[in-house]
Amino acid sequence: MEKPHEILIRLRDVSIGFGAPLLRPLSFQLARGELWGMVGPNGAGKTTFAKTLLGLIPPLAGRVELLASDLRASYTPQRHRLNPSYPLSALEVVLMGRAAYLPVGRRPRAEDRRRAEEELARLDLAPLAGQPFRSLSGGQQQRVLLARALAVDPDVLVLDEPAEGMDLLGTADTLRFLRQVNSGGRMAVLMISHHLDDVIGAVDHLCFISQHANLFEAGTAQAMASSEKLSALYGRPIETHECAGKTHVHVREA
Amino acid sequence: MESFGFWASWFAWRDAMIVSLVSAAALAYLGVWVVLKRVVYVPLALAQVSSVGVVLSYLVCSWVGEDAHHIHTLFDPAWMSLLVALATGFWFAHPREDSSLAIVSAYLIGGATVLVLGGYITQELHDVQAVLFGNAVLVDTVQIFYVGGAALGVAVVHGLWHRRFLFVSFDPDAAGAAGLRPFRVEVLLYASFALMISVATRAIGALPAFGLMVLPAMSALRLARSLRGAFAWAISLGVLAAAFGYYLSFRLGFPTGASMVGLSGLGYLATLALRRR
Numbered sequence: 427m428e429k430p431h432e433i434l435i436r437l438r439d440v441s442i443g444f445g446a447p448l449l450r451p452l453s454f455q456l457a458r459g460e461l462w463g464m465v466g467p468n469g470a471g472k473t474t475f476a477k478t479l480l481g482l483i484p485p486l487a488g489r490v491e492l493l494a495s496d497l498r499a500s501y502t503p504q505r506h507r508l509n510p511s512y513p514l515s516a517l518e519v520v521l522m523g524r525a526a527y528l529p530v531g532r533r534p535r536a537e538d539r540r541r542a543e544e545e546l547a548r549l550d551l552a553p554l555a556g557q558p559f560r561s562l563s564g565g566q567q568q569r570v571l572l573a574r575a576l577a578v579d580p581d582v583l584v585l586d587e588p589a590e591g592m593d594l595l596g597t598a599d600t601l602r603f604l605r606q607v608n609s610g611g612r613m614a615v616l617m618i619s620h621h622l623d624d625v626i627g628a629v630d631h632l633c634f635i636s637q638h639a640n641l642f643e644a645g646t647a648q649a650m651a652s653s654e655k656l657s658a659l660y661g662r663p664i665e666t667h668e669c670a671g672k673t674h675v676h677v678r679e680a
Numbered sequence: 681m682e683s684f685g686f687w688a689s690w691f692a693w694r695d696a697m698i699v700s701l702v703s704a705a706a707l708a709y710l711g712v713w714v715v716l717k718r719v720v721y722v723p724l725a726l727a728q729v730s731s732v733g734v735v736l737s738y739l740v741c742s743w744v745g746e747d748a749h750h751i752h753t754l755f756d757p758a759w760m761s762l763l764v765a766l767a768t769g770f771w772f773a774h775p776r777e778d779s780s781l782a783i784v785s786a787y788l789i790g791g792a793t794v795l796v797l798g799g800y801i802t803q804e805l806h807d808v809q810a811v812l813f814g815n816a817v818l819v820d821t822v823q824i825f826y827v828g829g830a831a832l833g834v835a836v837v838h839g840l841w842h843r844r845f846l847f848v849s850f851d852p853d854a855a856g857a858a859g860l861r862p863f864r865v866e867v868l869l870y871a872s873f874a875l876m877i878s879v880a881t882r883a884i885g886a887l888p889a890f891g892l893m894v895l896p897a898m899s900a901l902r903l904a905r906s907l908r909g910a911f912a913w914a915i916s917l918g919v920l921a922a923a924f925g926y927y928l929s930f931r932l933g934f935p936t937g938a939s940m941v942g943l944s945g946l947g948y949l950a951t952l953a954l955r956r957r
């Protein structure tokens with residue numbers, strides 16, 4: 427039974443990195459229904475953090491606790507990290523996610539296919555289901571990966587640059603879609619992004635990370651989206667202002 | 681030689697043809713994975729390190745004073761080469777930013793080891809060469825069982841684990857987040873490469889084993905629009921190259937392995953021309 431605000435994953439004094447810690451030990455928790463954004467400069471450790479959270483990289487110190495039983499996690503990587511030479515259709519890519527939960531040797535059933543098609547349709551990709559994944563545009567590929575992640579009905583969804591390769595409208599639609607799919611509070615979502623303006627407007631909670639500033643800080647989006655905190659994160663004077671109910675961010679000229 | 685001579689002497693080439701066709705089908709199928717994973721030098725490195733196992737086997741036998749062909753233990757050349765290839769496959773399966781460094785290291789270290797240790801078994805070196813690099817013309821009947829067994833093993837493992845191999849190869853991080861163990865899945869996949877390469881190298885030779893693994897798969901991936909189609913194309917092209925390569929070598933006196941690889945290469949060049957038009 428899913429409980430609202432149930433803590434799903436907790437990090438206790440965790441050091442992240444490969445061999446040497448990237449920054450001081452950090453603590454963090456992800457609860458059902460929360461929509462988190464994670465921002466930081468290039469090379470800040472965002473992807474390393476996400477992979478540690480999901481158990482893909484062991485922590486150098488501290489504990490990663492999975493607190494829900496039968497926790498289902500989905501991860502969509504940065505699209506450019508995928509090998510584009512696989513001759514797979516969009517539907518086959520989405521079915522991959524479902525197949526991971528089938529016993530060894532079992533083929534996807536009609537139910538798996540139906541869920542995969544359902545997610546493709548929700549992301550306006552139904553007409554492209556049979557198209558080769560590699561022939562799709564960057565934005566369409568990103569949406570196919572999102573469909574794959576959602577098709578397994580995850581408890582935790584981690585998206586690494588979900589708007590990569592998308593135009594203005596595609597980015598806005600994807601962020602709106604993420605808010606919408608999580609409106610029932612079933613999942614915990616962590617979204618890594620460089621689109622600061624968009625993320626701040628889309629998420630409830632924000633997480634800042636910077637290896638260079640040895641900084642990790644998490645809180646509500648409202649509390650985190652301040653000029654002081656953003657300036658500390660990027661090491662440059664950054665200003666925020668409200669316009670039409672949205673927070674906008676820009677770098678102050680020296 | 682006339683075609684009559686070819687069909688009349690079927691008993692002479694039957695075993696070799698069966699071994700070549702089964703090897704070609706299994707290698708070409710696995711080749712699709714190797715090309716997609718961008719590790720095309722893995723078969724070459726595995727063939728090289730397999731030879732270390734063979735040399736080690738002869739070395740041990742020369743120390744204990746027994747004939748390696750008659751030892752049915754762990755020190756049999758077939759087992760030794762398979763064990764060394766499997767160990768190397770295990771090493772290749774470790775996640776790395778750049779897998780080519782591990783592959784090149786294995787190839788070079790394997791080659792150097794064979795040369796160094798080969799100096800201690802000079803008397804049996806001719807036998808070792810035959811075991812190491814096989815001969816698609818003269819094949820022992822027992823090789824049918826080795827190659828057939830390995831191909832059957834590959835078919836069973838891939839039949840059961842196909843979807844896991846696919847997910848982990850295409851997107852290891854998402855597969856790991858979904859609860860699969862990417863390293864374990866990769867170990868199994870590389871073990872299937874090691875098994876088939878080790879057995880096929882001894883049966884038909886290093887050059888045809890490498891060529892039949894890589895070239896038909898490269899052609900297939902240019903022709904096919906789906907993964908299933910790529911496997912079907914690769915197996916068909918591999919089998920055709922092995923069959924016609926053997927026939928050409930019989931008729932025209934070409935080296936057998938080179939004929940098979942040459943036809944596979946021509947097939948690849950044809951696909952380059954086809955897709956360009």
